[in-house]
Amino acid sequence: MKHTPWLGHALLAASTLLWLPQAALLAWAIDSLARDAATGMAVSVRTAVGVLLLGLLKASLEAWGQRRVFMQARQHLTQLREHATAALGNRSPLDKQRPASGLAASMVAEQAEAIVPWHSRYQPAQWRTLLVPPAILLAVAVHSWLAALILLCSAPLIPLFMAIVGWRAKAASEEQMVELGGLHAFLLDRLRGLATLRALGAVQATATQLRRSGESLKERTMKVLRIAFLSSAVLELFSALGVALVAVYIGFHLLGEVPFGTWGQPLTLGQGLFVLMLAPAFFEPLRELSAAWHDRASGQAALANLALLQQPGVAVVTASGDSVQPVIPSAPAGMGIEMQQVDFAHGDEPPVLHGFDLSVEPGEHLAIVGVSGSGKTVLLALLAGLLQARQGHIRLDGQPLDAGTIGTLRQQMAWMGQKPHIFTGSMRTNTTLERDRVDAQRVAQTLAHSGIQALVERLPGQILGEGGTGLSGGEIARLALARLAANPQARLLLVDEPTAHLDSETAAQVIDTLLHLARGKTLLVATHDPLLMARLPRHVRLELASTTTTDSTGETP
Numbered sequence: 001m002k003h004t005p006w007l008g009h010a011l012l013a014a015s016t017l018l019w020l021p022q023a024a025l026l027a028w029a030i031d032s033l034a035r036d037a038a039t040g041m042a043v044s045v046r047t048a049v050g051v052l053l054l055g056l057l058k059a060s061l062e063a064w065g066q067r068r069v070f071m072q073a074r075q076h077l078t079q080l081r082e083h084a085t086a087a088l089g090n091r092s093p094l095d096k097q098r099p100a101s102g103l104a105a106s107m108v109a110e111q112a113e114a115i116v117p118w119h120s121r122y123q124p125a126q127w128r129t130l131l132v133p134p135a136i137l138l139a140v141a142v143h144s145w146l147a148a149l150i151l152l153c154s155a156p157l158i159p160l161f162m163a164i165v166g167w168r169a170k171a172a173s174e175e176q177m178v179e180l181g182g183l184h185a186f187l188l189d190r191l192r193g194l195a196t197l198r199a200l201g202a203v204q205a206t207a208t209q210l211r212r213s214g215e216s217l218k219e220r221t222m223k224v225l226r227i228a229f230l231s232s233a234v235l236e237l238f239s240a241l242g243v244a245l246v247a248v249y250i251g252f253h254l255l256g257e258v259p260f261g262t263w264g265q266p267l268t269l270g271q272g273l274f275v276l277m278l279a280p281a282f283f284e285p286l287r288e289l290s291a292a293w294h295d296r297a298s299g300q301a302a303l304a305n306l307a308l309l310q311q312p313g314v315a316v317v318t319a320s321g322d323s324v325q326p327v328i329p330s331a332p333a334g335m336g337i338e339m340q341q342v343d344f345a346h347g348d349e350p351p352v353l354h355g356f357d358l359s360v361e362p363g364e365h366l367a368i369v370g371v372s373g374s375g376k377t378v379l380l381a382l383l384a385g386l387l388q389a390r391q392g393h394i395r396l397d398g399q400p401l402d403a404g405t406i407g408t409l410r411q412q413m414a415w416m417g418q419k420p421h422i423f424t425g426s427m428r429t430n431t432t433l434e435r436d437r438v439d440a441q442r443v444a445q446t447l448a449h450s451g452i453q454a455l456v457e458r459l460p461g462q463i464l465g466e467g468g469t470g471l472s473g474g475e476i477a478r479l480a481l482a483r484l485a486a487n488p489q490a491r492l493l494l495v496d497e498p499t500a501h502l503d504s505e506t507a508a509q510v511i512d513t514l515l516h517l518a519r520g521k522t523l524l525v526a527t528h529d530p531l532l533m534a535r536l537p538r539h540v541r542l543e544l545a546s547t548t549t550t551d552s553t554g555e556t557p
């Protein structure tokens with residue numbers, strides 16, 4: 001199917017062209033009946049069989065062609081979605097310019113669907129418009145140059161008006177889609193923050209803003225519809241005028257009132273009828289094109305939006321091709337880290353790390369400390385490949401962290417962010433995250449280890465709410481620890497403020513679990529917590545715009 005993308009369109013155009021022999025047969029039968037009723041009946045039976053067979057062929061070609069173009073359109077959409085989601089996935093989760101989640105979801109899932117009717121309705125109509133009217137014009141011109149001239153003169157007005165209407169249609173569709181995406185993004189954002197809005201009495205103001213956005217979207221949608229109706233009306237008007245003029249000419253010609261317009265001989269009844277039957281078919285592809293004009297505008301707007309999602313932003317280190325090697329779990333052995341002269345800045349902002357050096361022995365445990373904003377999260381994200389250093393070298397186990405190694409290295413890392421995301425689903429799926437390498441037995445053990453086994457037993461089969469609704473901060477921290485533990489291959493644990501906002505008793509339990517999990521592995525914890533710092537043997541202090549670090553032992557938190 002990939003190698004002949006034109007075939008579906010050609011089949012559809014061929015099926016439309018079959019109307020020519022059908023019309024010829026019908027005109028011939030009526031002509032024969034008018035000349036001589038007896039022979040006319042025999043001709044009519046033969047004609048009926050011919051028209052029926054041609055009709056069957058036409059329907060088969062139409063069905064085959066439609067199926068092909070539809071399948072191609074869906075394949076193309078799937079490819080575009082894959083590219084867009086891959087581009088989104090390649091952007092760092094720490095990139096604040098990333099498209100809003102609601103907007104991206106709306107563009108990829110909903111708006112992108114407009115590409116299918118563009119390919120499956122508009123493009124076949126375009127092919128038919130290119131092939132069918134010229135063929136019909138030729139067939140008409142063979143019998144009457146005047147009828148052909150009438151068709152020829154009325155036809156160009158249609159594309160002309162359509163083009164005028166068309167450029168407005170595309171702009172209106174783009175505006176409508178941006179508005180729709182914006183509404184999705186706004187809604188998702190405010191729904192996520194509903195508790196804050198309610199607690200601070202801002203629900204009414206948000207509802208008013210939402211209503212305003214809804215009104216604006218309605219206006220833009222009406223604009224698109226007005227243009228779509230206008231384009232149909234323009235076309236219907238000109239095609240009706242064209243058909244009417246041909247009908248008037250043929251009628252008066254057969255009556256002998258307008259004797260000119262043919263190639264010498266006057267038209268017979270059959271020839272006149274043939275020309276008359278072809279006139280509406282001449283305009284049919286153009287009408288189809290007009291009906292699908294709006295599909296083209298929406299499809300192009302959706303394509304432009306998908307391209308927007310692929311704009312470069314802050315990139316993660318992405319595994320190249322087949323570079324990911326399966327990692328065989330072995331006895332835990334930590335991963336060594338070497339960072340030399342590493343520079344990092346967010347876009348044009350001042351550098352967060354500059355000429356930064358760090359060396360960590362395999363199996364070492366260290367606290368990354370420093371004032372808020374000094375770059376602790378950035379440091380962990382660089383090691384996880386969630387941000388890319390501008391300059392300098394990062395080596396894990398002696399291997400440079402790049403596209404060729406990241407896939408394999410990442411299997412041996414475990415990450416616990418500052419705000420672990422809890423997905424809607426069971427505790428178990430939230431722990432396994434559908435990872436192949438995580439087995440059920442290990443999950444049960446890790447749930448017990450991380451101290452949430454009691455919770456699992458208290459709420460069997462419980463589906464956790466979106467974003468962890470229904471779980472306390474301490475329970476979320478333990479669930480995140482269970483995720484770390486469920487990966488037997490992890491040799492480097494990167495943990496960002498695991499005890500933030502926890503009471504001292506829960507924090508102590510979380511620290512115990514974390515240190516238990518980290519035995520034999522390399523552990524880097526970004527933290528402000530003196531309790532946690534006191535339990536870690538080495539501290540690396542980052543200064544603001546870190547060119548320097550201070551290394552110290554763990555006695556003085």
Ligand SMILES: Nc1ncnc2c1ncn2[C@@H]1O[C@H](COP(=O)(O)OP(=O)(O)OP(=O)(O)O)[C@@H](O)[C@H]1O
Pocket residue numbers: 094095096346349352370371372373374375376377378379526
């Ligand atoms: N996505 C981002 N885009 C631009 N700048 C950012 C982004 N994330 C963080 N920053 C900035 O980078 C700097 C380092 O941030 P980082 O989150 O690493 O600090 P931190 O030491 O982990 O702070 P905290 O202790 O508060 O978590 C800060 O100045 C912060 O404002």
